[in-house]
Amino acid sequence: MSKEKIFRNLAVSGPQDLIFGFAPKPVKCGFDLTIGAGTVFPEVNFTLPVMDVSTKTWPEVIAHYEEMATNILKRAVAMKVPGIVLEFEQLPQMTETPEWGAEITALLERHLKQNYEKYGLRGAARITPADIRGPAGVKGVKPVMRHGELWEKLNRSFDLCIAAGGDLISIESIGAKEVHDEGLMFGDVRAIVFALGVLACRDMTWLWSQIVDKCEKSGHSVPAGDTACGFANTSMVLAYQKLLPDVVAAVDRAMAGVRTLKAVECGAKGPSKDCGYENPIVKAISGIPISQEGKSATCAHFSHVGNMSSTMCDLWSNESVQNIRLLSGNAPEAYTELLAYDVRLMNIANEKKQGKIFQSWMIESDQNVSAIGTILAPESVYTIAKAIVAEETDYLRTVAAGKAALDIIQKSVDKKNLNLGKKELQWLERLHKEFANLPKDENVLAEEIFGTMGHLFDPECYGLKVAAAAAK
């Protein structure tokens, strides 16, 4: 049963309250770790090198995770980090065989426990099963989200990983990706808004109500949060490759905040996941701590907001790095050291009461480089968050977030702070028009999108009734 709590107000009184290390609602988890209470911790994410994952190679897979956990924690102790989070982002095979994901979860917990008992290293493991529902992206096949073998496996993966001691439970859920992808590819704003504001929010509510319920029953695991990785990160990466307009990606990011917030409205406590660059909006509204990635995640992907994304974080992540040999050791431990230095600077800045000064440099570094940077500055985040809570429904909140982002970008362009090219300006103008023409009633949009993209999604999988679908 959904126990949704809709946020009507913000958790912060202004952008000045948004700062790294501090969240209005800190989270206790794992081995004596409290996140968001004044200290930023590194969150290290690691993966396998080029290799096959199968029954045959499973002992080798386990050996890699043993090595990575051992070396990361050894380096963390050497660097005297104040605490650490290990993220285990499962590969699809590890969720399809839920026992595999649970085995690695138990392995990480064992290492964290040993280091806590021996060295007093505070820590927690974030466990992130892969959202294998679907099947994803098969032409002519509508994804099945709420039943079937794939959902059963994912469901069981959550159960087994929680039973194996997973401290923080997360997922990068993909509900509505089939419509959002099509919207991005064709620059179809109405489809993007419908995907995020209607379908994705419905899927998040359905999924996260169950995850929260499982975690609460465990008495140990914390329902941490989701990320719009399959949505706004797709558009961000495409924008950086000049395949999509930056302004589309920026507006998409702002709107994704409403979708990611749904996990918290269903009971997630944070820290929300690292690759959700929309997380500051979620923090401003809900007060939960957030994980972020940026300049020290260049091993995983490119971004223009590597400093900006650290300005409000509570965990600081490297996104993902392979277990390959470097001169100083293997890459996961090298990135642990990198993150340790990053968080040490942030924590010292806060201890010296100069966190806002340090933050201002990081804001200025990225704010006017891209439209995404512009909308992720604390003042912009606060404005977007206010626009979201002022509206009633997820759909209207999504539209409001998009409009607020557009206004912020436009003002920055008008003031000549943000310099956009001719094509970007054409798209900005187009977006203004498209948003002005969106219907007030989401049902009108649902009927319209079903008419044009009904071949891509099944409304029933989102608990949505569409008259045109019923008539078929």
Next chain:
Amino acid sequence: MTDLKKLHKAIVEGDAKTAVEVTKAALAEGAKPLDLIQNFMIPAMDEVGKLFEEEEYFVPELLLSGRAMRGAFDLIRPLMAAQGVQPTGRVVIGTVQGDLHDIGKNLVAAMLEGAGFEVTDLGADVAPEKFVEAVKAKNANIVAFSAMLTVTMPKMQTTIEALKAAGLRNQVKVMVGGAPISQAYCDQIGADAYSDTASGAAAIAREIVVNQKVSAQFAEKGEKTLAGIAAAGKGTK
């Protein structure tokens, strides 16, 4: 008389409605299908590709042009089939087993369709045997794999092995791509071609079909291909 420059313009501007209207009118007036393709549609898509390469077009503009081209081409296809003209080529595409990242693959598929290929998109997380089945069923010229994760890269080689085991390797070209893939990896696993961009992949696919063995196979059979016609028209073959 219909102004066929409007067809070219409609495709470049991604205006499917106009592209279809102009094509309908032109065909009703007795325009030759091959003339429409060779002198208006393919040059229009070439211009779109150039605008994309020069970063004047984003993906949406590119795909809307592709949609306009397909709208017009759907009217012409039955007439072409009646004349025994084949599509540019047949491509089976998918993300390899264990990999759910599919937007790059989707872009490549769309670019290939825009270039006149018949594309069978198997989606994401595709098992080697599914690729084999589809290559057989579609009599594909090219099979294209995408991988976004380092741990799914080895499935490319597994899939190539499956094609070999099925006796299909010599009749199909293998193209690979995805963030962790490189030309070196392509060579290492015995694939035929690699591209790091969607538009590059379409260009390579066209090159494969026109200039290499597949084109020769078609020529031996006395069949015509759209790509062959276009290339011959430009004197590049």
